[in-house]
Amino acid sequence: MTNKKANNKRKRNNSNKKYSGNYVRKNQAAKDCTYQEGITVKELAEKINKSPADIIKFLFMLGKMYTVNTSLDDETIELIALEYNINITKEETEDSDSLEDDIVDNPEDLEARAPIVTIMGHVDHGKTTLLDFIRKTNVTAGEFGGITQHIGAYQTNVHGQKVTFLDTPGHEAFTAMRSRGAKMTDIVVVIVAADDGVMPQTKEAIDHARAADVPIIIAINKIDKHNANVDKVYNELADYGLIPEEWGGDTMFTKISAKSGEGVQTLLEMILLLSEVLELKANPDKLATGTVVEAKLDRGRGPVATLLVQNGTLDSSDCLVVGTAFCRIRKMTDDKGKEIKTAKPSTPVEIIGLSDVPEAGDHFKVFADEKRARAVADRRTQAKLELERRTIGLSLDDIATRIKEGDLKQLDIIIKADVAGSAEAVQSSMEKLSNEEVKIRVLRAAAGGITESDIMLATTSNAIIYGFNVRPNATVKRMAEDNNISIRLHNIIYKALEELESIMKGMLAPVYEEVVLGQATVRQLFKVSRIGTIAGCMVDDGIIKNNCGVRLIRNGVVIYTGKLGSLQRFKDNVREVKAGYECGLTIERYNDIKIDDIIEAFEDQEVTE
Ligand code: GDP
Ligand code: MG
Numbered sequence: 001m002t003n004k005k006a007n008n009k010r011k012r013n014n015s016n017k018k019y020s021g022n023y024v025r026k027n028q029a030a031k032d033c034t035y036q037e038g039i040t041v042k043e044l045a046e047k048i049n050k051s052p053a054d055i056i057k058f059l060f061m062l063g064k065m066y067t068v069n070t071s072l073d074d075e076t077i078e079l080i081a082l083e084y085n086i087n088i089t090k091e092e093t094e095d096s097d098s099l100e101d102d103i104v105d106n107p108e109d110l111e112a113r114a115p116i117v118t119i120m121g122h123v124d125h126g127k128t129t130l131l132d133f134i135r136k137t138n139v140t141a142g143e144f145g146g147i148t149q150h151i152g153a154y155q156t157n158v159h160g161q162k163v164t165f166l167d168t169p170g171h172e173a174f175t176a177m178r179s180r181g182a183k184m185t186d187i188v189v190v191i192v193a194a195d196d197g198v199m200p201q202t203k204e205a206i207d208h209a210r211a212a213d214v215p216i217i218i219a220i221n222k223i224d225k226h227n228a229n230v231d232k233v234y235n236e237l238a239d240y241g242l243i244p245e246e247w248g249g250d251t252m253f254t255k256i257s258a259k260s261g262e263g264v265q266t267l268l269e270m271i272l273l274l275s276e277v278l279e280l281k282a283n284p285d286k287l288a289t290g291t292v293v294e295a296k297l298d299r300g301r302g303p304v305a306t307l308l309v310q311n312g313t314l315d316s317s318d319c320l321v322v323g324t325a326f327c328r329i330r331k332m333t334d335d336k337g338k339e340i341k342t343a344k345p346s347t348p349v350e351i352i353g354l355s356d357v358p359e360a361g362d363h364f365k366v367f368a369d370e371k372r373a374r375a376v377a378d379r380r381t382q383a384k385l386e387l388e389r390r391t392i393g394l395s396l397d398d399i400a401t402r403i404k405e406g407d408l409k410q411l412d413i414i415i416k417a418d419v420a421g422s423a424e425a426v427q428s429s430m431e432k433l434s435n436e437e438v439k440i441r442v443l444r445a446a447a448g449g450i451t452e453s454d455i456m457l458a459t460t461s462n463a464i465i466y467g468f469n470v471r472p473n474a475t476v477k478r479m480a481e482d483n484n485i486s487i488r489l490h491n492i493i494y495k496a497l498e499e500l501e502s503i504m505k506g507m508l509a510p511v512y513e514e515v516v517l518g519q520a521t522v523r524q525l526f527k528v529s530r531i532g533t534i535a536g537c538m539v540d541d542g543i544i545k546n547n548c549g550v551r552l553i554r555n556g557v558v559i560y561t562g563k564l565g566s567l568q569r570f571k572d573n574v575r576e577v578k579a580g581y582e583c584g585l586t587i588e589r590y591n592d593i594k595i596d597d598i599i600e601a602f603e604d605q606e607v608t609e
Pocket of ligand 2: 128
């Protein structure tokens with residue numbers, strides 16, 4: 001009661017006085033509004049009727065650097081809402097945009113499905129020969145025409161039962177798909193050539209299968225060869241923890257010749273046996289979900305994808321979302337190129353009608369109506385763009401890798417130097433490095449220290465920042481780290497050019513790298529006749545170590561580079577001084593230190609990559 005009274009009183013009093021805009025605003029009734037995941041500064045500003053610049057300024061005061069297009073997280077939105085006295089709530093999307101199969105099946109709806117098998121092994125041990133042999137021998141004459149073209153998955157018949165084989169292009173693809181959440185394989189057949197034995201990729205294949213928790217069948221191949229040595233392979237595999245049943249272990253082994261076909265039927269029967277033990281089941285009575293095996297852009301037909309139906313039944317008139325692409329199936333064909341109307345679990349199919357080319361390992365899901373499928377695809381596209389935008393800052397290693405893989409054709413550079421002349425010199429030398437694969441584009445070349453505006457520019461374009469005899473301060477450095485922007489600091493142009501060249505070749509392997517240890521600000525000066533100038537400093541950041549390299553920075557420009565002379569705390573020589581502590585230091589053979597100068601400590605450290 002008393003409380004309420006007091007409040008009323010205060011209110012009345014308030015109305016008689018003049019208050020700053022801010023205060024009045026805070027006393028107005030809170031406005032209500034809602035937002036959706038991923039809302040940007042600009043969008044929020046519109047919703048709450050404020051200028052984006054105000055919000056950016058407010059966030060800046062909190063130490064957060066945002067642009068109008070930055071997506072806000074829930075916590076930041078809450079802070080903004082508090083500041084502007086707004087009641088904001090998040091709109092939850094009615095259902096998830098996930099393409100996972102999230103309907104739990106009733107056990108009585110489940111039916112047995114074909115096992116999905118991947119063949120892995122060392123190069124030249126016979127993967128392709130085996131896949132081809134199985135394909136050819138289990139196909140009836142009429143179907144034969146369709147199988148000449150490559151397809152990433154096919155089904156074969158063994159005594160009337162189906163087995164699905166995935167023809168993954170390699171172990172990396174298997175792992176890459178797995179890392180993206182695709183679990184497609186029920187059984188891995190590891191093929192080992194009897195004339196060659198266990199090789200690095202054999203072990204790799206076993207490791208991949210173990211990591212994916214998929215049972216292994218060992219197929220010892222090329223037993224027709226005169227130099228085949230099966231016992232040797234048995235021993236080598238036993239050393240790797242795989243013991244055959246005939247030796248009392250629990251791994252299925254079989255001996256084959258993929259060339260003559262000897263033993264292949266037994267291998268197929270083993271696969272059926274194992275799949276029975278695994279009790280592989282799925283529910284054919286629901287909308288289909290599954291995974292992309294491979295996809296490409298076909299000149300005549302547009303995006304084409306090979307899908308593996310993993311649960312439910314896919315219908316040739318279904319609407320689905322694949323990765324971020326929407327699709328109303330225009331045509332569905334089986335692994336022999338024959339048009340089909342429905343595909344049950346474990347069936348590979350090829351579809352056309354996609355709006356975009358998905359990636360191998362992407363999930364797909366059928367939706368009951370087209371409108372929902374389109375909405376989900378749109379939201380997934382937006383979310384993906386957002387993710388890409390957030391991770392726009394690339395590390396040097398990422399840049400080098402992307403160049404190597406041909407994904408990056410242009411490298412953007414920002415150059416800052418102590419004098420305009422050197423910035424221009426660096427610019428023209430760097431631009432000359434452009435070649436057919438990678439173009440060097442200099443976005444900015446100017447005199448002066450590295451500033452927040454340089455980082456902003458770098459963030460929007462993925463640029464690398466090169467500094468010559470200039471240094472970023474601690475704030476700028478932190479901002480660069482937060483945005484994953486590489487700042488490369490050099491004193492010698494040709495070293496910078498060498499480094500850039502190796503980035504362009506996709507091979508970044510510096511052995512030693514200069515590592516900045518910390519920074520201190522000069523607060524006081526003491527001139528001592530015998531010693532010279534002692535700088536009384538405050539360590540702002542990191543650490544200063546005895547005997548380290550130092551740079552003297554004045555107004556963002558490196559004035560002198562040399563070595564630390566001595567490092568003291570309360571007249572005692574010390575090994576190091578950490579951030580937040582004061583210290584006295586001298587620079588070897590250099591005395592022209594001024595108050596407010598920045599002392600940067602660095603040392604060369606070996607790069608272990
Ligand atoms: P992949 O790299 O594992 O796909 O191996 P390939 O299937 O391409 O086989 C490599 C080579 O080994 C080819 O020249 C095949 O003809 C040969 N090859 C594969 N399996 C056998 C086999 O069982 N016996 C013999 N003698 N040669 C085989
Ligand atoms: Mg091959």
